[in-house]
Amino acid sequence: MVELFSETVLSFVYLIAAILFIQGLRDMTHPRTAVRGNLTSAAGMFVAVGATVLWFDILRPEVLLGGLVVGAALGVGLSTTVEMTEMPQLVGLFNGLGGGASALVAGAEVFQLGTVNGGVIPADVGTAAAASGIVGAVTFTGSMVAAGKLHGVVTGSAIRYTGEHVVKAVLLLIAVLSGAYMIVQPGVLAGVLQGSMVPAYWLLIVAASVLGVMLVIPIGGADMPVVISLLNAYSGLAAAGTGFVLGNSALIIAGTLVGAAGMILTVIMCESMNRSLANVLFGGFGEAAASTEEMDEIYEGNITETSPEELDMLLDTAGRVVIVPGYGMAVAQAQHAVAELAELLDENDVEVAFGIHPVAGRMPGHMNVLLAEADVPYDQMKELEEINPTFAQTDVVIVIGSNDVVNPLANTDDSSPIAGMPVLNVAEAGTVVVNKRSLSPGFSGIPNPLFAEDNCLMLFGDGQETMQEVVGQYKENQ
Incomplete structure (x- = not known):
């Protein structure tokens, strides 16, 4: 009865967090209410993270507290030192960190389940983990390249080479096959933990990480607004996938909201440029300078x-x-x-x-x-x-x-x-x-x-x- 009561309370707290996320997103649709929307969404995340930390025995309290203090210090530092003109780079950085975190958490959960279940994981959990890993890794490295282009440490020109689409297709295929192998082989994780084979999940992460770089470097600086918006959507989808792996409703809702909002904004941006998303990803502005x-x-x-x-x-x-x-x-x-x-x-x-x-x-x-x-x-x-x-x-x-x-x-x-x-x-x-x-x-x-x-x-x-x-x-x- 106590356990049931606790789960009910936790679900109610997550529902409150979800309502705050939705209201915050609604307020962000207009400049006049955008600040309030940001604060409301932050409050929702505080509620969700706080409930998760208190309800689940994840790490020792001092370790969790240390992580929260370090994260808060970094956030405050960035918010007070980054110039407004550099805000696009910061958004790209946040997108990447969100995607990378989702991929790592999903991987940690998969390996924990594999240890408990003798190397066998449920197909639905494995599928969600594979999807989160691929999207999260692509988001992380792609966002780092996008932020580098915006900050001038990576050239803003479109970097193209012969066979680039073949390279990207091969990397995607490796990532997908690694995920499929992890899901359908009942003894894969047991073998991995015994050190007898290459970890399928980490092969997936490596392939997807390289794919993220290859996807963004051919895109010119003029298309970075669309790329940032798309990567924002990816970070949300990766978080939602990790939410399914963990069975965490708050993470599923938050990730889905970010993913949907990011995709809608990406479509609006493409329409504003009279270009399709495929043209942005595989075309590019500024490849030929005026003579x-x-x-x-x-x-x-x-x-x-x-x-x-x-x-x-x-x-x-x-x-x-x-x-x-x-x-x-x-x-x-x-x-x-x-x-x-x-x-x-x-x-x-x-x-x-x-x-x-x-x-x-x-x-x-x-x-x-x-x-x-x-x-x-x-x-x-x-x-x-x-x-x-x-x-x-x-x-x-x-x-x-x-x-x-x-x-x-x-x-x-x-x-x-x-x-x-x-x-x-x-x-x-x-x-x-x-x-x-x-x-x-x-x-x-x-x-x-x-x-x-x-x-x-x-x-x-x-x-x-x-x-x-x-x-x-x-x-x-x-």
């Missing part, structure tokens, strides 16, 4: 430069201004100067909005996070579908560090790598001012005819320094 001749043909004699002083004069007569942020703004850490300019314009009764493209930056919501950090009001952040119809009524558009997401070739050139990709139609505004360091192409590797349009002015320079100059000029002339 000097192509650049000269579009830009030579057609580029009009401007200055902070001229931009100030444009803003002085503007009634509506739209600011389009991009990865260049993140690199320059110009969000605070941009937010100050928007606040000054708003104080002078200028209507201000921010046009946010879904794939601007290095991860979904990257621009929203940076602007929120600079205290930009949430109601000023407009998604592509909402902002595009308003450009024709906009006096000045300021593009800061964006390129491909404002490239009109997406609408006019069917042979372009970004053909059909929904873009911000900034050229419809009265005047477009583009702040970039140079005329270099974006991740797609193609020139941008917007820069040569009659109503486009190029404001060359570092984003933060340039915007600070514009803010200074605007203050001085008010």
